Amino acid sequence: MPQDYNSTINLPKTLFDMRAGLPKKEPEMLKEWNADHLYEELMKHNEGKPRYVLHDGPPYANGNIHMGTALNKIIKDIIVRYKNMTGFQAPYVPGYDTHGLPIELKAMKQLVGKGEISKLELRKVCHEFATEHIDIMGE
Template identity: 75%
Template sequence: MDYNKTINLPKTEFPMRAGLPKREPEMLRRWEAEDLYHELLKKNEGKPLFSLHDGPPFSNGSIHMGTAMNKAIKDIITR
């Protein structure tokens, strides 16, 4: 059975699969050509530096939902 016809998805131009292994080399070449890393450094020039220290992944026991939430929050806040 083809379940694609049973769900209501929006019509987009985006492909169903990202194909990252195939697309990543081109993305990296573009970032190199645009000198993106150094552009970001220039943008943040003069701002205070900081370090985010994150401990061992499971320092207080087995992994659980709180561990996943903590990692996600740290990722979201730093972005």
């Protein structure tokens, strides 16, 4: 019969759980942070300090999120947090690149075989395509 060694190990006492369980905990943490207006408090704390704004431009809203998109967001997030901690008021200003050739090419793929369309119709399809992917990325 195997012996249970759990009671013989001298583990540090902490309020942190031994298992992260992030998928369950994150929604609760976000709810708490929103209720406490944590972001607004940070901006208020840094009021009057020099402003640093990093407009979060791309990603192109031309498809699903991928590792490059995540890396881009993570690097910008690190920069903004660093600036907030080093004496700046650095608000997070998100955005999407919803114009240009990448979106037009993806939208045109949807139109293959539908014949000639006007420039106005192409713009409408591009707008719908970009808006759809902004919603997906927002989720």
